[in-house]
Amino acid sequence: MTKLAEYRRLEAELAAQLQQLDALKNDDHLKREMQFEEKLRALMAEYGVSLRQIIQILDPAPATIVQEPGRKHRPRKVKIYKNPHTGEVVETKGGNHRVLGAWKEQYGAKEVDSWLQ
Template sequence: MSLLNQYRETELALAELQDRLKKLSSDDRLKAEIEFQNKLRALMAEYGKSLPNVIAILDPQSVKNAVAEPAKRRERQVKVYKNPNNGEVVETKGGNNKVLKAWKAEHGAAVVDGWLQA
C-alpha cells in the first residue's frame, strides 16, 4: 500500500472519529455522567476519602471478597529413588536434585523414573 493511500485512509478514520466525538459531546447523558463524576470527586476530596474507601462504605461485601485469603499451594510429597546398581537412595521433593539429574543423564529419565519407591 502506498504512503498516499495510508494517508487518505487515516484522514477518513480521523474524520469518522471526530464525528463520533462531536456526537458524544452533545449527548445529555454524557454531560450528566461527567457532572456526577466531578461532584463525586469533589465530595471525596472534601471528606478525604479515596475510591476504595467509598466502595468499602457502599458495598462491604465486595471488600471481603477482594481481601480473601490467597490459595495455599499443596506441599510437595517426598519422593524416594533407589538406584538398583549401587543401592544409593535419594529423597527429593522435586526433580532438581543433583544426583537425580546425574542418574537421568547416565541411565535415561524413563529408567530412573522406574526406580521410584512406593
C-alpha cells in the same frame, strides 16, 4: 503505500473518529456518567477520602493476594517426592532438581510423577 494514500487513509480515520466523538458528546448516558464522576470527586475532596478508601468502604472483602514489589508471579509450592524403592525423599519447588532428574532418567517421568506426595 504512498505517502498520499497513507495521508488520505489517516484523514478518513480521523473523520470517522471525530464523528464518533460528536455522537458520544450528545449521548445522555455519557453525560450522566460524567456528572456522577464530577459529583463523586467533589465529595471525595470535601471529605478527604481517597478512591481506595471508598472501595474499601463499599467492598470490605479481603483484597486479593498482595505481591511483593518486583514479583510478578505467585510463589511456587513445595512438591515432595518419595522414592518407593529407596525411601529417599526430595522436596523441590521446580523441576530441575538433580536427584529428581536422575530418578526420571532411571524410572521414567510418569512413574516419578506418581511419587508426588
